[in-house]
Amino acid sequence: MKTLGTRIIACLFAFFLAIFFTTVIEAAGPSTELGACSLPSWNDGAAKTSISEFVATVTKEGPDFVPPAERIAVFDNDGTLWAEQPMYFQFFFMLDRIKTLARQHPEWKTQEPFASILKGDVKSALAGGEKALGQLMMTTHAGMTSEEFEKIVKDWIATARHPKTGRLFTEMVYQPMLELLSCLRANGFKTFIVSGGGIEFMRPWSERVYGIPPEQIIGSSIKTKYDLRDGKPVLIRLPEINFVDDGPGKPVGIQMNIGRHPVAAFGNSDGDLQMLQWTSAGTGPRFGLIVHHTDAEREWAYDRNSPIGRLDKALDEAQRRGWIIVDMKKDWKTIFPEIRTTTSKTVPTRGAVGNVPAQAVNAN
Amino acid sequence: MKTLGTRIIACLFAFFLAIFFTTVIEAAGPSTELGACSLPSWNDGAAKTSISEFVATVTKEGPDFVPPAERIAVFDNDGTLWAEQPMYFQFFFMLDRIKTLARQHPEWKTQEPFASILKGDVKSALAGGEKALGQLMMTTHAGMTSEEFEKIVKDWIATARHPKTGRLFTEMVYQPMLELLSCLRANGFKTFIVSGGGIEFMRPWSERVYGIPPEQIIGSSIKTKYDLRDGKPVLIRLPEINFVDDGPGKPVGIQMNIGRHPVAAFGNSDGDLQMLQWTSAGTGPRFGLIVHHTDAEREWAYDRNSPIGRLDKALDEAQRRGWIIVDMKKDWKTIFPEIRTTTSKTVPTRGAVGNVPAQAVNAN
Numbered sequence: 001m002k003t004l005g006t007r008i009i010a011c012l013f014a015f016f017l018a019i020f021f022t023t024v025i026e027a028a029g030p031s032t033e034l035g036a037c038s039l040p041s042w043n044d045g046a047a048k049t050s051i052s053e054f055v056a057t058v059t060k061e062g063p064d065f066v067p068p069a070e071r072i073a074v075f076d077n078d079g080t081l082w083a084e085q086p087m088y089f090q091f092f093f094m095l096d097r098i099k100t101l102a103r104q105h106p107e108w109k110t111q112e113p114f115a116s117i118l119k120g121d122v123k124s125a126l127a128g129g130e131k132a133l134g135q136l137m138m139t140t141h142a143g144m145t146s147e148e149f150e151k152i153v154k155d156w157i158a159t160a161r162h163p164k165t166g167r168l169f170t171e172m173v174y175q176p177m178l179e180l181l182s183c184l185r186a187n188g189f190k191t192f193i194v195s196g197g198g199i200e201f202m203r204p205w206s207e208r209v210y211g212i213p214p215e216q217i218i219g220s221s222i223k224t225k226y227d228l229r230d231g232k233p234v235l236i237r238l239p240e241i242n243f244v245d246d247g248p249g250k251p252v253g254i255q256m257n258i259g260r261h262p263v264a265a266f267g268n269s270d271g272d273l274q275m276l277q278w279t280s281a282g283t284g285p286r287f288g289l290i291v292h293h294t295d296a297e298r299e300w301a302y303d304r305n306s307p308i309g310r311l312d313k314a315l316d317e318a319q320r321r322g323w324i325i326v327d328m329k330k331d332w333k334t335i336f337p338e339i340r341t342t343t344s345k346t347v348p349t350r351g352a353v354g355n356v357p358a359q360a361v362n363a364n
Numbered sequence: 365m366k367t368l369g370t371r372i373i374a375c376l377f378a379f380f381l382a383i384f385f386t387t388v389i390e391a392a393g394p395s396t397e398l399g400a401c402s403l404p405s406w407n408d409g410a411a412k413t414s415i416s417e418f419v420a421t422v423t424k425e426g427p428d429f430v431p432p433a434e435r436i437a438v439f440d441n442d443g444t445l446w447a448e449q450p451m452y453f454q455f456f457f458m459l460d461r462i463k464t465l466a467r468q469h470p471e472w473k474t475q476e477p478f479a480s481i482l483k484g485d486v487k488s489a490l491a492g493g494e495k496a497l498g499q500l501m502m503t504t505h506a507g508m509t510s511e512e513f514e515k516i517v518k519d520w521i522a523t524a525r526h527p528k529t530g531r532l533f534t535e536m537v538y539q540p541m542l543e544l545l546s547c548l549r550a551n552g553f554k555t556f557i558v559s560g561g562g563i564e565f566m567r568p569w570s571e572r573v574y575g576i577p578p579e580q581i582i583g584s585s586i587k588t589k590y591d592l593r594d595g596k597p598v599l600i601r602l603p604e605i606n607f608v609d610d611g612p613g614k615p616v617g618i619q620m621n622i623g624r625h626p627v628a629a630f631g632n633s634d635g636d637l638q639m640l641q642w643t644s645a646g647t648g649p650r651f652g653l654i655v656h657h658t659d660a661e662r663e664w665a666y667d668r669n670s671p672i673g674r675l676d677k678a679l680d681e682a683q684r685r686g687w688i689i690v691d692m693k694k695d696w697k698t699i700f701p702e703i704r705t706t707t708s709k710t711v712p713t714r715g716a717v718g719n720v721p722a723q724a725v726n727a728n
Binding site: 203281 | 436577
């Protein structure tokens with residue numbers, strides 16, 4: 001029989017083990033409080049409740065349990081995770097880039113579509129239709145190496161600001177959606193972006209801002225070519241479309257990059273319709289959600305007739321398929337994250353998620 | 365002051381916590397013994413030592429520390445993770461598939477390249493060159509939905525056996541490489557396959573056999589098209605090449621799917637040369653390894669003159685660049701995993717890794 005001393009030593013050892021492993025878990029990954037989502041920037045209501053219920057359902061042992069490996073959640077970016085008005089933010093990048101490159105291209109002063117862009121007349125520049133847009137895109141997105149392009153985007157996004165709000169573009173992400181991303185990751189989900197935007201335009205900042213690593217970004221792309229420059233391997237970005245990750249392209253991109261059916265999809269426009277259909281089509285519990293821009297005061301209000309982020313067919317289909325429609329005005333307590341001011345300039349908060357445990361941000 | 369009873373209850377509670385959290389860790393992820401790699405199927409020598417040293421270096425705080433998010437390791441499949449002789453295993457799949465489909469195609473009896481295949485004369489079938497091979501590939505790999513193709517592959521791989529060894533093809537994976545995969549994952553690495561083989565040919569079994577989930581498989585692909593069939597979303601596989609993930613295509617595939625430089629690359633042929641160059645080109649510690657097939661008795665011996673898995677330029681460059689060359693005959697204690705026999709038929713072991721902790725297999 002053991003002595004009291006031995007018992008106490010065993011007890012201390014067990015207690016130490018408990019502390020040790022608790023610490024390891026906190027550092028390593030998903031919260032152990034499965035099913036718990038505080039979502040502080042969401043008002044109480046059907047949307048918030050449905051999220052919590054879905055998360056609880058798939059993480060609880062039972063007929064609707066989904067193993068962690070299959071907890072794939074896909075998010076559109078423009079209009080779903082960050083704003084997209086008065087035009088896609090990548091378009092602002094393109095315009096700024098034209099202005100920067102114009103220094104080396106004096107001929108652009110008289111050459112369309114560049115001349116109009118330099119005069120600030122976007123409408124005339126785009127009168128040339130798809131050809132003009134393609135020319136502007138390829139001039140600004142191709143011809144350099146992948147590493148050079150990454151640096152160009154990083155430098156731009158560090159300082160570029162939205163013309164209406166004066167915020168950095170990365171501060172125009174939606175606080176409620178950041179909380180949702182964190183909630184899903186804390187519950188073992190792997191979160192992916194599936195966007196019509198350029199894959200290499202998103203990657204340089206998506207990990208810092210959304211906690212989503214580059215390998216979980218799916219987007220549109222141009223072709224690249226492997227080459228050796230002075231013996232150094234590079235990937236050259238070519239002026240040729242590789243893949244358009246929009247509309248019916250989204251399920252294709254999901255299959256190509258993920259290879260299994262997501263169980264949850266989040267979008268805001270008709271460009272997300274097929275992604276939502278594809279996600280809903282799998283067997284077992286599925287979750288679809290559409291962000292409806294209804295808040296003209298705090299953000300923008302638009303849907304069926306907007307040239308950017310048109311939401312028409314998907315709005316009708318949402319009702320038939322039981323997808324959750326988020327009414328931004330009603331369902332969201334805050335829209336954009338609070339900006340913490342340090343020294344002389346504003347900085348985005350880490351993952352912009354002030355009140356979500358840090359370990360949840362980068363977990364999956 | 366607490367009573368003895370209270371102490372004992374507290375002790376039991378602490379002990380319960382310890383047990384509970386230990387269990388959670390085993391189910392959830394990476395081993396806490398960072399830097400430890402037992403690699404029991406590797407003989408002592410430079411190759412084994414270099415692996416352990418690299419893992420220790422990048423996981424230890426210091427100038428060469430690599431944050432977990434950047435611990436990306438890429439593996440070729442054919443000839444690196446499983447055998448590839450006398451021909452790529454996907455080719456066996458194609459031949460079997462032609463024979464199965466021939467029942468619905470009586471005209472194939474006289475129509476090349478099918479007629480020769482059905483007579484068992486592969487050489488004559490391929491006399492038609494690239495066109496004939498393309499025809500065989502597309503007939504067997506396109507025209508169905510992605511879900512139908514997944515089932516076809518799953519059914520085939522469950523029973524198909526190698527003509528020389530009589531093993532299931534999934535039992536012809538290399539035990540030392542399975543241990544290496546587990547070792548890397550236990551040390552926070554994310555392991556990817558980057559193969560010239562078909563992406564949808566690998567995914568149906570790669571998670572079970574290698575512990576690598578579908579979203580971490582990069583491979584060659586054909587185009588797919590999203591469609592609704594009786595209202596049900598499907599992806600139709602089209603008879604058109606989308607991407608060839610071989611040679612200079614491998615760095616392109618890595619950038620497209622991962623979006624950051626791997627820190628370690630593992631290959632066995634000239635088709636892996638550019639992947640190894642690309643990986644080595646990054647800043648910070650990098651690891652390159654080439655499996656050299658030198659064991660004619662236990663496996664196959666081939667390199668510079670082999671039509672399958674030719675290793676020539678990469679063998680020369682390995683010496684210049686300091687990539688590790690594994691001499692299979694000398695460095696590997698065992699080649700294939702032990703097959704556990706249960707009931708009347710052999711079954712591959714879970715992840716085929718008999719002596720590696722289960723939690724290491726699926727971690728990353």
